[in-house]
Amino acid sequence: MKNPAATLFLMLTMLFTSSCANYARSGDAAEGRAVPAGDNSRVSLDWEGVYRGVLPCADCRGIETEVTVEQGGRALVRRTYPGKSDRVFTEEGSFTWDAKGRAIAISLKDGGVSHYLVGENRLVMLDREGNSITGQLAGRYILMKIGHPAFPPAASLTETYWKLIELDGHPLGAHPGGKGREAHMILKSAASRVEGSGGCNRFFGSYELKPGNRIRFSGLGSSMMACPGMDSESAFFRALETADSYALDGNRLQLQKVSMAPLARFEAVYLK
Numbered sequence: 001m002k003n004p005a006a007t008l009f010l011m012l013t014m015l016f017t018s019s020c021a022n023y024a025r026s027g028d029a030a031e032g033r034a035v036p037a038g039d040n041s042r043v044s045l046d047w048e049g050v051y052r053g054v055l056p057c058a059d060c061r062g063i064e065t066e067v068t069v070e071q072g073g074r075a076l077v078r079r080t081y082p083g084k085s086d087r088v089f090t091e092e093g094s095f096t097w098d099a100k101g102r103a104i105a106i107s108l109k110d111g112g113v114s115h116y117l118v119g120e121n122r123l124v125m126l127d128r129e130g131n132s133i134t135g136q137l138a139g140r141y142i143l144m145k146i147g148h149p150a151f152p153p154a155a156s157l158t159e160t161y162w163k164l165i166e167l168d169g170h171p172l173g174a175h176p177g178g179k180g181r182e183a184h185m186i187l188k189s190a191a192s193r194v195e196g197s198g199g200c201n202r203f204f205g206s207y208e209l210k211p212g213n214r215i216r217f218s219g220l221g222s223s224m225m226a227c228p229g230m231d232s233e234s235a236f237f238r239a240l241e242t243a244d245s246y247a248l249d250g251n252r253l254q255l256q257k258v259s260m261a262p263l264a265r266f267e268a269v270y271l272k
Helices: 004-031 232-242
Strands: 047-057 063-070 074-080 088-097 103-108 113-119 122-127 141-145 162-166 184-188 194-199 202-210 214-222 245-249 252-256 264-271
Touching: 047 122, 063 103, 063 141, 074 103, 088 245, 103 232, 141 214, 162 232, 214 245, 232 264
Parallel strands: none
Antiparallel strands: 047 063, 047 141, 063 074, 074 088, 088 103, 103 113, 113 122, 122 141, 162 184, 162 264, 184 194, 194 202, 202 214, 245 252, 252 264
């Protein structure tokens, strides 16, 4: 026959142990300590995707921002500043989760870092220290999920439309006399020919590739139209004549000369 006193003692012990465990879990959550797997955004939400919104801007109508994050830690950030520039600033990088699995820190190749709280179909931008942004504009720091990741494939050096975006460290705006043209180049595989536009005049010539990312342009010629603002076109042609090497990183191309700052930077607009 079972001992009633012993049975009651066992039941009280089990109840006390369960209560302590529940209290510990709730205490962890209240004090901000790491919560068990399954109770955080990283493991419980379908967070992989493309997020878009318009973030506050001090001197423009708003920063049109698109953030793409995918499994494996890859990130892509696109920004546009309406009213200031038509250029789309595209930066690739990586991201890491915080210890609680609630927020991510995106590190870009230019050294910039941005923090986002990951919610259901949204990213909420945080300040530089990873804290919530407060104030009247707090509700505008939200990017909504619009789809799943669609990273563009890495561009090929040849047969790619390379749009010129920077010369001698200065971003390139729309050419005022280009009549719809934009400065670009295409390295054709056939006969190692280069062709493109300086923003006003079409140009053509040859290029030669050598080991070690070496490149040399020769026989360059162009049409002879006159357009307003020819300085940037002339600087572009000089960069082609001066360059002796290149760096290709994803959808960005850089022409350079040894021991000098980058001469010109390009962005792949479409792949042929």
